[in-house]
Amino acid sequence: xxxxxxxxxxxxxxxxxxxxxxxxxxxxxxxxxxxxxxxxxxxxxxxxxxxxxxxxxxxxxxxxxxxxxxxxxxxxxxxxxxxxxxxxxxxxxxxxxxxxxxxxxxxxxxxxxxxxxxxxxxxxxxxxxxxxxxxxxxxxxxxxxxxxxxx
Numbered sequence: 001x002x003x004x005x006x007x008x009x010x011x012x013x014x015x016x017x018x019x020x021x022x023x024x025x026x027x028x029x030x031x032x033x034x035x036x037x038x039x040x041x042x043x044x045x046x047x048x049x050x051x052x053x054x055x056x057x058x059x060x061x062x063x064x065x066x067x068x069x070x071x072x073x074x075x076x077x078x079x080x081x082x083x084x085x086x087x088x089x090x091x092x093x094x095x096x097x098x099x100x101x102x103x104x105x106x107x108x109x110x111x112x113x114x115x116x117x118x119x120x121x122x123x124x125x126x127x128x129x130x131x132x133x134x135x136x137x138x139x140x141x142x143x144x145x146x147x148x149x150x151x
Contacts (some may be wrong), residue, residue, distance in 0.1 A: 038113035
């Protein structure tokens, strides 16, 4: 269970709340931490190649951001079927993941900086992907529930 922090969660029951895009950005920051942690463990702890490790870290970060976004950013819009919703989230965010990974691969493979600072090479793609993912997620994953005329 996620702790309830006044003003953070965007639900129908709180008239005063942070704008959804700011909550999404905060969740993206948390996902960035997951991304960097997984990448650091795989690259520096286990000696995995950076490009392979990056795939695992992106999927881990995306899954954690789905969970927190479901319960915080889009709580009032989340549907009851979490399995399909998670798959839609992964599918929609695959575009952002591709952009994120592509920029990372270009930096790591094409620059000395990227080869020596594989963790910092994550930043540019992550920032660009966050903006794209917000728009796609809001439009295609957490769609406002429709009120039924049948009660």
